[in-house]
Amino acid sequence: MPTADALAHAHDLADFVAASPSSFHAAAEVARRLTDAGFEPLAEDAAWPAQPGGRYLVVRDGAVIAWVVPADAASATPVRIFGAHSDSPxxxxxxxxxxxxxxxxxxxxxxxxxxxxxxxxxxxxxxxxxxxxxxxxxxxxxxxxxxxxxxxxxxxxxxxxxxxxxxxxxxxxxxxxxxxxxxxxxxxxxxxxxxxxxxxxxxxxxxxxxAARGAVFGKDDVFFASGRLDDLASVHAGTVALAAADPADHIAMLAVFDHEEVGSETRSGAAGPFLADVLERVQLALGADREQQLRALAASWCVSSDVGHSVHPNFPDKHDPVVQPVLGSGPILKINANQRYATDGIGASAWNGWCEAAGVASQEFVSNNAVPCGSTIGPITATRLGIRTVDVGIPILSMHSARELAGVTDLHDLARVAGVFFGGDAR
Missing domain, CATH: 2.30.250.10 (Aminopeptidase i, Domain 2)
Structure with a gap:
């Protein structure tokens, strides 16, 4: 049975989805919530202030990037990026x-x-x-x-x-x-x-x-159904976590991209220059030269968070016969031998460590060998920036339906792990 905190998180997600019927609305809602939490909006065509000790965000079309810089940040301080996307089919x-x-x-x-x-x-x-x-x-x-x-x-x-x-x-x-x-x-x-x-x-x-609002339902209120869970569930989790982040030895960053569902190859997509542009400006403000920028990236992490498939009780043959994540048993670690997901052994170890620190159970996801595997912003980000990247998410049913199905506890648990990743707590 979900805790009161998990149910409150699900109802807040329902509010978030209702306010985010398009990618542009989602970016605006992230910006609104983070501004209310003390983040300073920045314009891309204006000079940016010196970064240490700040909480900043910038919106580009249907994408938004926000970050928290610790007061003692230096020129080679690494970054922890929680990535997601704002668009849906x-x-x-x-x-x-x-x-x-x-x-x-x-x-x-x-x-x-x-x-x-x-x-x-x-x-x-x-x-x-x-x-x-x-x-x-x-x-x-x-x-x-x-x-x-x-x-x-x-x-x-x-x-x-x-x-x-x-x-x-x-x-x-x-x-x-x-x-x-x-x-x-x-x-x-x-x-x-x-x-x-x-x-x-x-x-x-x-x-x-x-037009229908997201809803909690099922025996013991274990289910949450809504439009655009792919990938507003991750966007919401990252926003909640970043608003409370208090990083000590890294910059905490939320990167929400548009156009993932159509290939990401736009100015506001993960294959575009948005994240690289923001990272460079943040590092330059910290006084970094090119060597220090590369050192920072080499020590950085990206958690690419997107939904994955829960085992379906009516179509078990579509899933791996052994690795079968199910709603309500925790977020998923997404693995693919052909690098459709960016997870490797080092990433798996790090993810499991963050989950353990958050007190959250994690599941693994791998495709049935006979069923083609989708992909995410993870491999794109890893390729563009060289940042160590791990692909994760929550298990859902009805992916790419107008209304998708998630587990209430998984939604909350993803935000809790994101909080640990950013350097906050697992509230």
Whole structure:
């Protein structure tokens, strides 16, 4: 049975997800929470203050990096980075998004990432993201429940329970009203939610999100279901841990990237320059030369945190026959022989040590040899920076569904280990 602290963490995660329907909202929510905790926001195009003793954060589009520098930090002080991502599979608005036919208003969308399309059927959806205005500024916008992707009745598709394959163009356009397409404006709905005039919009990055709130349920309240657990569960855990961090011999850093679900190769993705840029500026402010920068990186760590697969009771043949993580038994250490995850023996030892110090049990995850293995920001970060990296996360079911399933205690335990990693406590 979850403790009161674990349940409080899950309910706070529900608040966090509700405030983060897009990557841009997630970055803003991380920044808001950390600013409330005493972090100073920095602009990338401004000079940064001297770093020792500071708590700082910088937002780049849908990504955010925040860090705590101990008062006695020196030019070769190493960094401990907790990495995660802010985006999730979704439907993304196309240009000219107000469409429709046969008396229905519809939204023109394309597929973002690799969602389980069937899971988006018959649920109320929000629109959320960034609107770029005529003066070059950006405004965050998020509607309430607005759209729905309706299933075809079984009477009209007698084979629906045997086979369901949606045409990604013709059968994934949600409805959001009634009438002719030229009589309505979907962008106007978004503009109204942000309190701006529709004619000011010059560009946008807008996705769908499940409108239902995250919920604790099950016998003894062991389950937590929500949209965007991949990877807001990790983003939230890292934010909670960094807000309380008090590092002594290293810089504690949270790095939240966008676009992991589509390959990370953007200016705000893990394959882009964002983390390297921030690290260099932090090290330069500490007076580091190139040799001292490399010494610091050689002594640094990155924990790449993303969700992984719990063993599924209805599909046991999809999992390794021996290594079978399950919800409620602790965070997972992710291992892959072909380096789809960055974990090695040294990383495994370090992770298990942090878990032990936090009083948290850990599980291992490895794929069934016949099932392709996904990847994370871990190998990308290790490759770009040469930092020792270990891949971890929490086990979930329904990964890439519009609504995913986690264990309440695992969510809290991940934050507790992150706290130890950063140099705080395991509250």
């Amino acid at each position: 979704a439907l993304k608005l196309k240009p000219k998004p107000t469409t429709g036919r046969l008396g229905w208003l519809q939204a023109g969308v394309e597929i973002y990432g690799g969602p389980i399309l069937a899971s988006w059927l018959d649920r109320e959806l929000r629109l959320a993201g960034r609107l770029v205005l005529d003066d070059g500024t950006a405004a965050l916008a998020a509607t309430g429940p607005l759209l729905r992707l309706p299933q075809l009745a079984i009477h009209l598709n007698r084979d629906v329970n045997d086979h369901l394959a949606l045409d990604k163009q013709g059968q994934t356009q949600p409805v959001w009203g009634l009438g002719a397409a030229d009589s309505a404006d979907l962008l106007g709905e978004l503009a109204a939610s942000a309190g701006i005039a529709p004619d000011r919009i010059r560009g946008y990055d807008v996705v769908t999100a499940d």
